[in-house]
Amino acid sequence: MVSCDQCLSWGVPEGIGRCRACREFGVRYPDLGDCLGCRRRTPRRKGYCRLCWCQARLDRGPVNRHSRLLPFVQDVRHHQLFFARMPSPRDTTVRPTQPRRGVGTGSPGIPRKAPPPVAGRPVAGQVQLRLIDDLRRDYRYGRVDLRRHTVPDNPWLAWALHLSHTMAEARGWSGIVHRTLDRNLVMLLAGYLDGERIRYSDYYPVLRDRMAGLKRVTEVLQSMGILLDDRPDTFEAWMTDKLADLHPGIRRDIHSWARALHEGGPRVRRRSEGTVRNYLYHVQAALTDWSQRYGHLREVTREDILAAVANRSGFARALTLAALRCLFSWAKREGLIFRNPTTGIKNGPCERRILQPLSEDDITHAVNAATTPHARLFVALAAINAARHGDIRAILLDDVDLGNRRITIAGRIRRIDDLTHQVLVEWLDYRRKRWPNTANPYLLVSQHSATGIQPVTQPWVGYLLRGLPATIEGLRIDRQLDEALACGGDPLHLAAVFDIDSSTAIRYATSARQLLQRPHEAKPPPSPGTRGSTLDDSPDEPVGSS
Known part of the structure; x- marks a missing residue:
């Protein structure tokens, strides 16, 4: 274990360099420069590094927990170090308990907010065209606070809130996600007029700074047909x-x-x-x-x-x-050239390198780096079942049969061993407690995919083992090579066990045979003036000795 390169927190696995929070901070805020507080060269948010923001949150305290954090980060003069992957210190002061919304049938809690009325697409009448079509709207001003004001009477906003409620019920969103989406829709559609198109570039900077449901807002506006997607083609x-x-x-x-x-x-x-x-x-x-x-x-x-x-x-x-x-x-x-200069050029045979097994230290480092339930599941599926990145991401909940100890990976039914069964049960328990209402049908979900129905992204699968010799792909290759060594390099056995192509099975079998022969470890034959077998480790005696 070493310390993080950016926030200096202790407890980062050796070889990774940065903790998970700093990696996500660098992706979200790619502005690399000298921090205005500690003068270190790191990714910055509004000119300050993540360590200064963590210290400002600690200095703000429970009394000013609703105050803006920027004035506190400007006054940071020291830093309190902490451990990686540890929750931030919370306020431990005793507060009077507040009744929760709709908890229990007989509890005197606050009644749950009534769902919005059913609404559909408004019937467009006479439309007043805009005088200047390229006029930009700034949504930073004129917001409607739903805690103090009522929902504006706009038929387009009523339709959007109904769509938001329907999506929240279908996908199992939490109350925070649903309320955040409603606030953003009220901000965008409170003064909406018939025939108007909402530009993506107008509300993108506002929601990006607030880090509030940009993808879900875009999905609702697209379903309503009023979004003007002017994002540049990357x-x-x-x-x-x-x-x-x-x-x-x-x-x-x-x-x-x-x-x-x-x-x-x-x-x-x-x-x-x-x-x-x-x-x-x-x-x-x-x-x-x-x-x-x-x-x-x-x-x-x-x-x-x-x-x-x-x-x-x-x-x-x-x-x-x-x-x-x-x-x-x-x-x-297309008629751009008269003659194809590549005609008749052959590539020739492509020599493949011999696959090498991973060392025990590399596998140990990978196992130690897998500290979360989903990371342990990745390692188990790759190191035991030889599953690829895409196959792991595509596993559905219906593909797991814990009762019969079977799992379907890439359309092939595999037996679940004891270790994989234990890791699967641990992950399913964590998934049920962390996202109890999610409607995502995939086995693996993340904080972002839990609110939708799409699989997790590929970088999320392998970021925990990034930088280590034993990656998810390396563990998969090592598992198939280990099976090839165990069966003596039989390609038919490899093709039947892992359901791989014949050429791939032959490649693993060839590498296994060359590793089993080990010509570099064979002893040289005895010299002419000595006697004894090459398997005898004792020194040879001269001829004629008694």
Whole structure:
């Protein structure tokens, strides 16, 4: 265990560097600079690092718990260190108990707030068009406080509140999430007029600063059909920055090719965004070199293609050649070039490296880093059942049969061993206590996915083991290699146990046979002037000795 690099909290697993709270703080506030309080170079929120914000929350105390935190962070002159993954100190003063809303049938609690009336899409009459269509609205002012004022009488707002209530009941949202969404809808639709479109860029900075349900507000506005989504295309921005150094003639063709792959067309099969990014990454060096000599793709020759892949080997050569073939095949179909220079160029056999098992120390570090119920479930499914990232995220609650000790992973029924059964029970208990009303059908849920019906994201699966030698993928490979070593390198056995492709099973079997042979550990044959077996560890005696 070491201390965090940013908040200096003790108890971070060795090799990770930062605690979970600091990693999430850096993602949410990427402004890297010198803190105005402690002068350390870390991610900042309004000019101050996370350690200064934690100290300001501690200095504010229970008396001023409803006051703004910014004046307190400006007065921070010292820091109280703490342990990682420990709850922040709470106010322990005794307060009079307040009745809860609708707790128990016979309790004298505050009655639960009545649901909004059923409403539908308002009937639009005569619409007054806006004089200036590009006029921006600032939602920071003129807010309606539902604690002091009543809900404005607006039919569009009534429809939005009804949709919010329906979604909250269907997805099992907590009261805090539901009330936050209602406040945001009142802020946006209190003065809404027929025919108006709400721009995403108008309310994004307000909800981003408040960190309050941006995704849920957008979903409600989209279902109402009044959202004007003016978010910039991140793929287009990334591609423009990536192709900035190319010649204008080559850049124009590469931009059209990448857009055709991303969007698809009558003669082009649509690829995923990750595939297009991977293609551009592998051909960028060749394109930069050609831009210094040529002004169009039709000037590229076969020798240029061979020179682009000459200094590459293995998968890098195969991917580069595949991207170039795709590029020039598209250019030939579109009439941009006269002849495809990649025709007849063969990739050749691709030599694969021998898979190596993980060491005991690497596996021990991974097990010690899995300190949460969901992290232990990740490690168990990867190290015992050889499950992939996507397969773990796609497991549904209906796929788990604890009574018969069966679990369905990627469409294949597997037996649940004792360790996996224990970890599954622990996670399901935690899931039921943490999110008792969630309607998410997936086995694994997070704080963000619990309010929806989508699976968890891929970074959330492997962030706990990030930086360690034994990742989720490394544990999966080690499990299959261990099975290959145990069965003596039988590819049929591996294909039947893990339901993998024949080529993948042959690769694991080949690596297992080479590891089992261990030619580097074999002893050399005895020299001509000595006698004795090579398995005898005792020194040889000279010939003729008694």
